Amino acid sequence: MTTDRPSVAASADRVAPAGRVDFKTRLETVLATVFGVIFLGLAVIVTIETLSRKLFNISLQGADELGGYALAVGSTIAFSLALIGRNHIRVDVFHEKFSPRVQALLNWISMVSLAVFALFIAWVAFKVIQDTTAYRSTAQTPWATPLIIPQSVWYAGLVIFALVGCGLAWRATQLFLRGDIARLNRDFNPKSAKEELKEELDDLKLRQASEGATP
Numbered sequence: 167m168t169t170d171r172p173s174v175a176a177s178a179d180r181v182a183p184a185g186r187v188d189f190k191t192r193l194e195t196v197l198a199t200v201f202g203v204i205f206l207g208l209a210v211i212v213t214i215e216t217l218s219r220k221l222f223n224i225s226l227q228g229a230d231e232l233g234g235y236a237l238a239v240g241s242t243i244a245f246s247l248a249l250i251g252r253n254h255i256r257v258d259v260f261h262e263k264f265s266p267r268v269q270a271l272l273n274w275i276s277m278v279s280l281a282v283f284a285l286f287i288a289w290v291a292f293k294v295i296q297d298t299t300a301y302r303s304t305a306q307t308p309w310a311t312p313l314i315i316p317q318s319v320w321y322a323g324l325v326i327f328a329l330v331g332c333g334l335a336w337r338a339t340q341l342f343l344r345g346d347i348a349r350l351n352r353d354f355n356p357k358s359a360k361e362e363l364k365e366e367l368d369d370l371k372l373r374q375a376s377e378g379a380t381p
Contacts, residue, residue: 190250193246193250193330194247194250194251197243197246197247197250197326198247200243201240201243201244201247204236204239204240204243205236205240207236208232208233208236211226211228211229211232212229212233214226215229227307227308227309228307228308228309230307231305231307231309231311235316235319235320238316238320239316239319239320239323241323242320242322242323242324242326242327243323243326245284245323245324245327246323246326246327246330249280249327249330249331249334250330250334252354252355252356252357253357254280256276256356258356261355261356266347266348266351267347269351269355270341270342270347270350270351271342273338273350273351273354273355274338274339274342274350274354276354277331277334277335277338277354278335278338278339280331280335281328281331281332281334281335283331284324284327284328284330284331284332285328285331285332287324287327287328288321288324288325288327288328291320291321291324292321294317294321295314295317295318295321298313298314298317299314302314334354337353338350338353338354341353
């Protein structure tokens, strides 16, 4: 399962009529911010580590360890971001050739199955947390970090992914039972090439506008 970069334009489009940003967009913004802060912080640490080794022959002895934790936590956040933005890759060679009702059924099945999978991952991760707590495991590194610390953050990311998956699956189920085929397909269809192109062009316009406004 792979993910793409969250689209700023997609977030900007999801605004409530009264001017309030909906919960889905707020969650996406928070997760994207946390994701960015994690890897920005990691970049700073790696830079300091590189300079200290080069100039002073001193090592922090923890950049590799922190990099592993950042990758693990960042991955769980990316799962939720990709799910909210419909960026998970789906094999859709024949999808658009089916009737709207069949597409709606496939979209509903995909969301429910993904929610079940996310719950399963969270359950397995909870078993890992239990073992770590029972054995008081520590990292085999110079820092000897108690693994419950990074694993708790990692587990929290998986729980958020499971909650997002269940929420979207419930929404898809409501639309499916109401027979709102058009809205179900609009909200849960695989993202088309035209949509991806439009988002990239909108992002480009936003970047150019922000650069033009910078003194």
